[in-house]
Amino acid sequence: MTAERERILLAHGGGGQLSSRLIREHIVPRFSNDALSELGDSAALMLPSSAICFTTDSYVVKPLFFRGGDIGKLAVCGTVNDLAVSGSRPLALSLALIIEEGFELAALDRVLQSIGDAARGNNVSIVTGDTKTVERGSADGIFINTAGIGIRLPNVDPGLTQVQVGDRILVSGTMGDHGMTLISQREGIRFESQLESDCAGLAELTCSLFENVPGIRFMRDPTRGGLAATLNEIVEGSRLSIEVSEKEIPVRPEVQAAADRLGFDVLNTANEGKFVAVASPDAAQECLRICRSHTLGRDAGIIGEVVETRDAPLVELRTKIGGRRIVQMPYGRELPRIC
Amino acid sequence: MLDRIAHAQQTIEDSCRRLDRPITIMEVCGTHTVSIFRSGIRSILPQKVRLLSGPGCPVCVTDQGYIDAVMQLADRDDCLIATYGDMIRVPGSDGSLETRGSKGNVRVVLSSEDALQLARERADETVVFVAVGFETTAPATAVVVKEAADEGIANFCILCGHKLVLPAMRALLGGMNDRIDAFLCPGHVSVIIGSGAFAEIVTDYGRPCVVAGFEPVQIVEALAEICRQIAGGKAELKSLYGAVVTEKGNVAAQRIIDECFEPADGYWRGLGKIAKSTLALREPYRRFDAFERFGLEDGPGRENPGCRCGEVLCGSIEPAECSLFATRCTPERPVGPCMVSSEGTCAAWFKYGRARGRER
Amino acid sequence: MCLAVPARIIELDHDRAVVDAMGNRWKAKTTLLPDAKLGDVVLVHAGFAISLVDEEEAKKTWELFAEIDAFESTQSRVSG
Numbered sequence: 001m002t003a004e005r006e007r008i009l010l011a012h013g014g015g016g017q018l019s020s021r022l023i024r025e026h027i028v029p030r031f032s033n034d035a036l037s038e039l040g041d042s043a044a045l046m047l048p049s050s051a052i053c054f055t056t057d058s059y060v061v062k063p064l065f066f067r068g069g070d071i072g073k074l075a076v077c078g079t080v081n082d083l084a085v086s087g088s089r090p091l092a093l094s095l096a097l098i099i100e101e102g103f104e105l106a107a108l109d110r111v112l113q114s115i116g117d118a119a120r121g122n123n124v125s126i127v128t129g130d131t132k133t134v135e136r137g138s139a140d141g142i143f144i145n146t147a148g149i150g151i152r153l154p155n156v157d158p159g160l161t162q163v164q165v166g167d168r169i170l171v172s173g174t175m176g177d178h179g180m181t182l183i184s185q186r187e188g189i190r191f192e193s194q195l196e197s198d199c200a201g202l203a204e205l206t207c208s209l210f211e212n213v214p215g216i217r218f219m220r221d222p223t224r225g226g227l228a229a230t231l232n233e234i235v236e237g238s239r240l241s242i243e244v245s246e247k248e249i250p251v252r253p254e255v256q257a258a259a260d261r262l263g264f265d266v267l268n269t270a271n272e273g274k275f276v277a278v279a280s281p282d283a284a285q286e287c288l289r290i291c292r293s294h295t296l297g298r299d300a301g302i303i304g305e306v307v308e309t310r311d312a313p314l315v316e317l318r319t320k321i322g323g324r325r326i327v328q329m330p331y332g333r334e335l336p337r338i339c
Numbered sequence: 340m341l342d343r344i345a346h347a348q349q350t351i352e353d354s355c356r357r358l359d360r361p362i363t364i365m366e367v368c369g370t371h372t373v374s375i376f377r378s379g380i381r382s383i384l385p386q387k388v389r390l391l392s393g394p395g396c397p398v399c400v401t402d403q404g405y406i407d408a409v410m411q412l413a414d415r416d417d418c419l420i421a422t423y424g425d426m427i428r429v430p431g432s433d434g435s436l437e438t439r440g441s442k443g444n445v446r447v448v449l450s451s452e453d454a455l456q457l458a459r460e461r462a463d464e465t466v467v468f469v470a471v472g473f474e475t476t477a478p479a480t481a482v483v484v485k486e487a488a489d490e491g492i493a494n495f496c497i498l499c500g501h502k503l504v505l506p507a508m509r510a511l512l513g514g515m516n517d518r519i520d521a522f523l524c525p526g527h528v529s530v531i532i533g534s535g536a537f538a539e540i541v542t543d544y545g546r547p548c549v550v551a552g553f554e555p556v557q558i559v560e561a562l563a564e565i566c567r568q569i570a571g572g573k574a575e576l577k578s579l580y581g582a583v584v585t586e587k588g589n590v591a592a593q594r595i596i597d598e599c600f601e602p603a604d605g606y607w608r609g610l611g612k613i614a615k616s617t618l619a620l621r622e623p624y625r626r627f628d629a630f631e632r633f634g635l636e637d638g639p640g641r642e643n644p645g646c647r648c649g650e651v652l653c654g655s656i657e658p659a660e661c662s663l664f665a666t667r668c669t670p671e672r673p674v675g676p677c678m679v680s681s682e683g684t685c686a687a688w689f690k691y692g693r694a695r696g697r698e699r
Numbered sequence: 700m701c702l703a704v705p706a707r708i709i710e711l712d713h714d715r716a717v718v719d720a721m722g723n724r725w726k727a728k729t730t731l732l733p734d735a736k737l738g739d740v741v742l743v744h745a746g747f748a749i750s751l752v753d754e755e756e757a758k759k760t761w762e763l764f765a766e767i768d769a770f771e772s773t774q775s776r777v778s779g
Contacts, residue, residue: 321555580760
């Protein structure tokens with residue numbers, strides 16, 4: 001069987017020869033670092049501080065490969081971003097793979113290469129991992145889990161309890177790029193486009209912000225559920241309310257056009273290379289300046305502010321025509337409509 | 340853009356001042372409902388102008404019996420249900436297509452052509468196309484029915500739920516809700532049937548009818564035109580969507596609708612039976628009718644107790660007047676279609692907020 | 700009840716077209732618009748072109764057209 005057509009067998013997850021070969025020939029070379037090369041049962045790390053952030057996420061995205069990235073890049077950047085927005089510098093990740101029997105080895109190599117590239121690009125090491133295989137039909141090609149450790153930046157402790165009336169809401173760039181790109185490549189509603197996922201690791205930018213700008217209260221990456229979900233989480237956690245201005249929310253015209261055609265709401269659509277920050281007015285201005293001079297924050301903008309709650313905490317949008325309406329927590333599944 | 344809004348607002352204010360009573364305007368297009376809510380148009384109108392949402396959401400006015408028929412077919416092992424996304428979450432008397440999704444025989448399609456293509460590809464299953472929508476969408480169904488007939492595709496059929504807007508408007512004015520002063524007319528239905536089709540509402544009922552597009556500016560300008568007319572004691576037909584709407588409409592589309600379908604009496608949720616208000620397949624194409632093919636009942640189904648979707652659809656009550664609204668009936672657990680449909684009045688109220696009582 | 704968007708016909712073979720809106724491209728049929736030509740901007744609903752768009756009229760009344768204009772004029776290449 002030629003290399004291109006080689007596929008994963010159940011035995012690759014069995015812990016024996018095939019597993020060993022997979023790890024040594026395909027996995028380790030792409031991530032080599034001291035901690036991993038030992039292939040011990042766990043990675044021993046010397047941490048510069050005992051104040052750490054720890055997070056985990058599983059990745060089951062479909063399609064596996066999309067414009068702007070793939071499940072591998074997502075698995076690294078997503079976890080890096082969770083650490084980044086928590087005010088820490090990401091250090092190390094674990095990598096667990098669950099691979100479906102029959103998955104092409106060439107595709108696996110692509111995913112592994114993306115993981116390695118993303119890890120290097122974000123200054124994190126894959127220090128430990130696990131590989132399992134499951135029977136055909138039990139997984140969608142490949143599922144990935146990454147857990148990550150980050151070192152807390154000194155004197156940085158963002159949290160929703162710090163949010164105050166008058167704070168500004170900032171987004172680091174255009175909304176909806178990732179979600180609409182995936183939709184454009186999904187079975188049944190696939191269409192050709194120039195849409196591209198914004199999948200990217202934000203740690204370099206967020207560390208720069210946290211280290212240089214006092215007054216950042218809270219930060220989150222608006223992934224599933226989009227900006228609408230994150231804004232609603234902020235009001236729920238802080239018990240304050242938010243007013244945002246529709247015309248200040250950056251959206252690429254092609255993303256808006258795709259959403260309009262399918263009846264989707266860009267505010268409910270996932271982002272994988274953006275953050276939302278709540279900061280004091282001065283801090284927000286400074287963050288804006290720093291963001292705009294960074295590739296990943298070019299289109300950053302201040303979109304609204306935190307206000308007093310009247311009856312119940314809510315997110316209100318001032319529309320382009322000067323009207324007002326509520327932004328609700330999204331249902332959890334957007335469906336295309338024609339009516 | 341803001342200039343146009345300000346100008347329209349001024350016209351509306353001036354008209355309101357000239358009149359000594361409120362103005363009630365009904366829109367009969369779910370896409371208008373959504374656009375109005377999403378842009379917060381109510382919040383920039385004076386109190387005196389009351390905007391009602393009518394039976395313009397084709398999913399909302401689809402009878403419970405039809406929905407249950409879809410569920411019955413979805414439960415079969417030999418059917419593949421092809422549907423627009425709008426129908427996925429609508430509850431029948433026992434679950435929705437969404438809750439049946441794990442069976443794998445429900446496909447969301449963006450076009451009737453996709454449904455027909457599925458039939459070409461899956462010879463061992465019968466593809467049932469859930470054909471809902473108004474006159475804008477009916478031609479798309481007619482085209483594929485004709486194609487299926489021409490190609491002899493036997494494993495394709497449609498569950499026909501297409502409805503016609505004008506009979507519903509007449510039924511409302513004829514008694515169900517005669518407090519409507521004017522209509523904001525559906526822009527895309529007008530593309531098909533022509534703006535001239537609404538002339539009969541003006542002549543027979545003396546109500547202004549203005550055809551509008553779907554951008555907030557277009558809607559606000561149409562509302563201004565309506566208010567201007569009413570304040571001046573006039574009732575005229577006007578189209579402000581000349582970019583795509585003509586007086587005669589899309590004749591090719593009208594012809595193909597007429598070739599495949601004929602108007603039939605039908606049940607509208609909440610409005611009951613309206614004469615010649617739905618489309619039924621004509622004899623040469625009746626073999627594509629899923630009701631006939633599977634021997635299904637097409638009649639009014641049982642309403643969920645307490646559900647007042649019907650009254651909401653007539654504009655007789657506002658969602659908040661229904662005791663189930665936001666209590667037992669929410670977007671997560673909808674009792675009736677007005678809450679689950681993305682264009683349903685109740686869903687729009689819930690989603691876009693009536694929390695502060697700023698909107699009316 | 701009728702989500703429809705304007706798009707330009709960039710390919711046409713009998714009644715089978717490919718339309719483009721802000722770089723997003725998808726298939727549509729022109730069965731209901733027999734006079735549609737390559738390059739026309741049409742209104743597309745549920746995979747069918749249902750009307751020609753009068754671009755002059757649209758520019759006056761439809762905010763979207765200013766955006767389409769701006770978008771199309773900044774595209775230095777059209778990706779295949």
